Amino acid sequence: MRPEGTINDKLPTGEIEVTVSELRILNNSLTPPFMIDDFTNANEDIRLKYRYLDLRRRTIQNNLITRHNLTRIMREYLYEKEFLDIETPFLTKSTPEGARDYLVPSRVNPQMLRSPTVTTDVQTASDGGRLR
Numbered sequence: 001m002r003p004e005g006t007i008n009d010k011l012p013t014g015e016i017e018v019t020v021s022e023l024r025i026l027n028n029s030l031t032p033p034f035m036i037d038d039f040t041n042a043n044e045d046i047r048l049k050y051r052y053l054d055l056r057r058r059t060i061q062n063n064l065i066t067r068h069n070l071t072r073i074m075r076e077y078l079y080e081k082e083f084l085d086i087e088t089p090f091l092t093k094s095t096p097e098g099a100r101d102y103l104v105p106s107r108v109n110p111q112m113l114r115s116p117t118v119t120t121d122v123q124t125a126s127d128g129g130r131l132r
Contacts, residue, residue, distance in 0.1 A: 034042030
C-alpha cells in the first residue's frame with residue numbers, strides 16, 4: 001500500500017506501491033506514438049498505422065472477443081442446420097482504393113468488375129449452401 005497522501009484515485013492501481021530491489025533492462029524502446037489505454041485521444045489514422053499497438057487496448061480486445069463469440073454461435077447454429085461455411089471473401093480481393101472490386105485472377109481487366117451479389121449468385125446457382 002502507498003503511504004498516506006500519495007494515493008492516486010485517478011488510476012486503478014493508485015493504491016499500490018512497488019519497490020524495486022533489482023532492475024535489468026533487456027531491450028530499450030521508443031515511447032509509443034499513443035497511450036495504450038481505453039481513453040486514448042489518438043486519432044484513427046495513428047491508431048491504424050500502429051494497429052499492432054491499438055490491438056493491445058482492452059476495448060479493442062473486447063470487441064474482437066465479442067465478434068468471435070457471435071461468429072461462433074452463428075456458425076454452430078448453421079452447422080446444426082447442415083449449412084456449409086463458404087467464405088466468399090477468399091474468392092475476391094478489393095483494390096487499395098476500395099471503390100472497385102475485381103475478381104482475383106483479373107484485377108486489371110475491366111470486364112471482370114463484380115457486382116456485390118456475384119458470389120451469392122454463384123453459390124445459389126451451384127446449390128453450395130447446404131449439405132446433402
